[in-house]
Amino acid sequence: MTDDIWRWSDELARDPASLAFLPLGEALRRQGQLDVARRVAVRGLERHPRHPDAHDLLARVYVDAGEFQSAFDEWDMALGLAPDHTGSLKGLAFVCFQQGRLDEAEGYLRRAALGDAPDAGISTAFD
Secondary structure, eight states, X not given: OXXXXXXXXXXXXXXXXXXXXXXXXXXXXXXXXXXHHHHHHHHHHHHXXXXXXXXXXXXXXXXXXXXXXXXXXXXXXXXXXXXXXXHHHHHHHHHHHHTTOHHHHHHHHHHHHTSSSOOHHHHHHTO
């Protein structure tokens, strides 16, 4: 993973408009480097404000930091750009579930289940 982080960081340094911020931010998030991941995601969003995956990345960083409302807002923005964005639908379902809004959570999961890519986790939720 560290080699990938270096590679993506180098690519981003060479080309600040690169989409390398997406895997870089995700790798940093998974390593628990939430402040750095947040900065990477925010800078990426500054260059790509209409990219739903950028909003999804920042939302996942927010969730890991316990900032559920900020995560909800980012996922909501992503859905405004791509109404069938599966990651955002699943994220919104997660936040609603955490907040005890079970009917809303189920609605988001049902929408996510209609997506193009089958997701075993979504199917399991309805079993």
